[in-house]
Amino acid sequence: MNSDPIGVFDSGIGGLTVLKEIFRVLQQESTVYLGDTARVPYGIRSAETVVRYSFENTEFLVAKGIKLLVIACNTVSAVSLDAIKERLSMPVIGVIEPGARAAVKATKNNRIGVIGTEATINSGAYARVIQQIDGALDVFGLPCPLFVPLVEEGLTDDEITVMVAKKYLRQVRDKGIDTLVLGCTHYPLLKSVIGKVMGDTVTLIDSAIETVKEIRETLLRDSAECNALREPSRLFYVTDSPDRFKSVGERFLGQKIKTIEKIDIGL
Amino acid sequence: MNSDPIGVFDSGIGGLTVLKEIFRVLQQESTVYLGDTARVPYGIRSAETVVRYSFENTEFLVAKGIKLLVIACNTVSAVSLDAIKERLSMPVIGVIEPGARAAVKATKNNRIGVIGTEATINSGAYARVIQQIDGALDVFGLPCPLFVPLVEEGLTDDEITVMVAKKYLRQVRDKGIDTLVLGCTHYPLLKSVIGKVMGDTVTLIDSAIETVKEIRETLLRDSAECNALREPSRLFYVTDSPDRFKSVGERFLGQKIKTIEKIDIGL
Numbered sequence: 334m335n336s337d338p339i340g341v342f343d344s345g346i347g348g349l350t351v352l353k354e355i356f357r358v359l360q361q362e363s364t365v366y367l368g369d370t371a372r373v374p375y376g377i378r379s380a381e382t383v384v385r386y387s388f389e390n391t392e393f394l395v396a397k398g399i400k401l402l403v404i405a406c407n408t409v410s411a412v413s414l415d416a417i418k419e420r421l422s423m424p425v426i427g428v429i430e431p432g433a434r435a436a437v438k439a440t441k442n443n444r445i446g447v448i449g450t451e452a453t454i455n456s457g458a459y460a461r462v463i464q465q466i467d468g469a470l471d472v473f474g475l476p477c478p479l480f481v482p483l484v485e486e487g488l489t490d491d492e493i494t495v496m497v498a499k500k501y502l503r504q505v506r507d508k509g510i511d512t513l514v515l516g517c518t519h520y521p522l523l524k525s526v527i528g529k530v531m532g533d534t535v536t537l538i539d540s541a542i543e544t545v546k547e548i549r550e551t552l553l554r555d556s557a558e559c560n561a562l563r564e565p566s567r568l569f570y571v572t573d574s575p576d577r578f579k580s581v582g583e584r585f586l587g588q589k590i591k592t593i594e595k596i597d598i599g600l
Numbered sequence: 601m602n603s604d605p606i607g608v609f610d611s612g613i614g615g616l617t618v619l620k621e622i623f624r625v626l627q628q629e630s631t632v633y634l635g636d637t638a639r640v641p642y643g644i645r646s647a648e649t650v651v652r653y654s655f656e657n658t659e660f661l662v663a664k665g666i667k668l669l670v671i672a673c674n675t676v677s678a679v680s681l682d683a684i685k686e687r688l689s690m691p692v693i694g695v696i697e698p699g700a701r702a703a704v705k706a707t708k709n710n711r712i713g714v715i716g717t718e719a720t721i722n723s724g725a726y727a728r729v730i731q732q733i734d735g736a737l738d739v740f741g742l743p744c745p746l747f748v749p750l751v752e753e754g755l756t757d758d759e760i761t762v763m764v765a766k767k768y769l770r771q772v773r774d775k776g777i778d779t780l781v782l783g784c785t786h787y788p789l790l791k792s793v794i795g796k797v798m799g800d801t802v803t804l805i806d807s808a809i810e811t812v813k814e815i816r817e818t819l820l821r822d823s824a825e826c827n828a829l830r831e832p833s834r835l836f837y838v839t840d841s842p843d844r845f846k847s848v849g850e851r852f853l854g855q856k857i858k859t860i861e862k863i864d865i866g867l
Binding site for chain 1: 637638640644645646649718746748749750752753759760763764767840841844
């Protein structure tokens with residue numbers, strides 16, 4: 334039993350899909366979320382820059398007294414997870430391994446597709462983790478750069494998004510995959526469009542859901558879950574103006590964000 | 601006669617549409633371009649942050665011995681042009697005033713539309729400049745956040761982009777405007793799609809073309825144009841990995857970028 338908060342960071346708002354799932358599954362846990370909105374998007378930066386940013390974010394959250402760190406960002410999980418694990422004694426959970434493991438379990442024809450940002454796909458991180466588990470699996474990565482701006486524009490259920498999805502996803506459908514990993518924290522909001530385009534025969538893997546399963550197992554294993562009956566605290570920090578984070582973020586979370594504090598990091 | 605280079609900076613690659621127009625109209629001029637790709641996009645940052653970044657970029661270019669500074673970025677032009685002008689003794693040219701002046705000249709029914717990023721439109725900078733020239737003009741601003749990612753994805757002539765353009769532009773068309781300012785340096789690449797959607801009766805104002813007219817007039821006025829017969833030098837600097845800048849940038853420029861140097865700024 335440990336009532337310290339869970340720390341979650343992302344380069345921006347995408348990680349809120351993971352946070353939303355924490356709220357749903359681990360209702361008693363307090364959380365501290367950091368969105369590095371002054372330096373978003375990480376996906377177009379060099380590995381060296383992403384590692385530096387992620388260390389700074391980690392330090393901020395550790396100073397908040399967290400018991401477990403969630404890297405709710407595919408780019409950072411791909412590039413910098415091991416380096417962060419080495420630095421910390423607490424559990425550190427990224428979003429790639431849980432999604433990769435779930436995909437390996439789900440596939441029946443041994444053909445897995447992974448969609449994400451250019452940085453995530455070009456890093457090859459999902460393919461590496463999946464093939465470490467089972468070298469006989471075929472993995473097809475596909476960057477879908479327009480999905481993030483479409484989600485942030487609120488077009489999660491628009492004909493335009495369906496057309497973009499058809500244009501992109503044809504390339505993984507043609508590979509005969511039976512499992513598709515949504516390898517970007519924004520994509521759970523497109524699950525219905527992606528599901529329609531891919532059809533019933535393809536299983537979609539939602540990294541947010543898989544990541545929170547792993548957080549839960551880790552807390553139970555360490556007897557570190559929070560059973561306190563008080564209201565959990567839910568803190569939000571951003572590194573640039575909170576206005577946009579609040580309006581777009583509330584759509585991601587499906588609930589109001591009461592207070593957000595702007596902090597300076599890495600200046 | 602002055603053979604020092606013209607300095608141009610943008611938060612990323614959008615400013616290359618202005619640079620391309622400089623290459624076309626001012627063929628003898630040497631140039632130094634800085635794309636602050638480590639900190640792009642500026643459009644979602646606070647004014648305070650944008651001003652700080654723009655000072656750092658300015659310092660870098662001034663140290664390169666430029667004779668004139670072009671701020672090829674609507675966000676910086678909206679937020680930080682006056683502050684930069686105060687600091688420098690050389691001419692400083694932004695992209696907003698030239699476009700605004702051309703729109704005032706072009707309109708016959710006194711109704712002008714302006715499209716751009718959320719930051720540019722929310723700053724109200726175009727409306728302010730246009731109404732300073734003629735307070736009787738009506739200005740209708742409209743943010744079009746998906747246009748930049750669509751251009752960067754290379755979909756400048758795609759049915760998806762036509763649908764997005766129709767969805768957005770209906771809102772300015774319904775205002776009965778006869779002039780539309782392309783208030784973002786990416787938008788000249790969408791001129792053909794936007795022109796089709798708006799129809800023949802609406803004049804499109806290309807900020808890149810108007811800005812370079814003003815650069816030319818300023819150089820002529822100051823007798824600072826370059827008449828040297830040698831090949832002009834064309835230098836490119838970026839603040840993060842040059843790979844993506846090169847591939848997307850060559851599409852913007854319509855020509856090869858031979859060498860790009862990565863520099864560190866504001867660390």
